[in-house]
Amino acid sequence: xxxxxxxxxxxxxxxxxxxxxxxxxxxxxxxxxxxxxxxxxxxxxxxxxxxxxxxxxxxxxxxxxxxxxxxxxxxxxxxxxxxxxxxxxxxxxxxxxxxxxxxxxxxxxxxxxxxxxxxxxxxxxxxxxxxxxxxxxxxxxxxxxxxxxxxxxxxxxxxxxxxxxxxxxxxxxxxxxxxxxxxxxxxxxxxxxxxxxxxxxxxx
Ligand code: GTP
Ligand code: MG
Numbered sequence: 787x788x789x790x791x792x793x794x795x796x797x798x799x800x801x802x803x804x805x806x807x808x809x810x811x812x813x814x815x816x817x818x819x820x821x822x823x824x825x826x827x828x829x830x831x832x833x834x835x836x837x838x839x840x841x842x843x844x845x846x847x848x849x850x851x852x853x854x855x856x857x858x859x860x861x862x863x864x865x866x867x868x869x870x871x872x873x874x875x876x877x878x879x880x881x882x883x884x885x886x887x888x889x890x891x892x893x894x895x896x897x898x899x900x901x902x903x904x905x906x907x908x909x910x911x912x913x914x915x916x917x918x919x920x921x922x923x924x925x926x927x928x929x930x931x932x933x934x935x936x937x938x939x940x941x942x943x944x945x946x947x948x949x950x951x952x953x954x955x956x957x958x959x960x961x962x963x964x965x966x967x968x969x970x971x972x973x974x975x976x977x978x979x980x981x982x983x984x985x986x987x988x989x990x
Pocket of ligand 2: 823824825838839845846862
């Protein structure tokens with residue numbers, strides 16, 4: 787399924803009821819606003835502008851679907867923790883993201899992004915707990931690793947691991963240099979190849 791030859795933007799959604807009905811596998815990206823979700827999609831797809839990235843946080847404000855050679859979807863979710871978005875709007879999106887993660891049958895796994903330079907915040911820990919609750923395969927990626935030295939990188943990986951209570955270090959990743967790209971691709975491949983049983987979403 788990788789490398790991806792022909793990635794295509796499909797659509798952006800604000801309403802979960804409008805999401806594609808077909809049963810193609812989906813991999814979603816979650817993390818703080820500005821952490822590098824859209825940039826990771828571009829790196830994995832080897833395209834500069836497939837997903838719109840921006841130095842202004844809060845760029846992705848919808849659920850964006852990208853078709854990966856017709857075999858699976860990358861799903862870019864709105865980032866959390868952006869102060870300029872009103873509390874109400876943040877809470878509303880929080881509920882939509884939770885519902886998507888908990889109930890979406892097509893969802894096969896999640897890439898959870900953390901900025902390597904910072905200790906995870908409360909909302910990151912909350913996301914970690916929520917993902918654990920959802921019982922999905924989760925790949926934790928530490929973004930913007932090009933901004934740190936090798937020694938600082940190792941130190942920060944341990945900080946993030948401890949703070950989130952992870953069994954492994956996150957994958958150090960850089961959308962700029964391609965560091966970690968191979969590891970992310972391998973993990974995606976593994977998740978997409980998993981034999982999955984229908985999710986118990988507590989519904990129906
Ligand atoms: P929202 O859509 O606001 O939730 O943000 P996002 O998580 O999609 O982040 P985005 O990919 O738009 O990146 C935010 C900023 O960080 C942009 O200016 C990117 O160029 C920059 N950035 C992302 N990844 C990296 C990286 O690996 N290294 C460096 N140096 N900058 C990065
Ligand atoms: Mg984005």
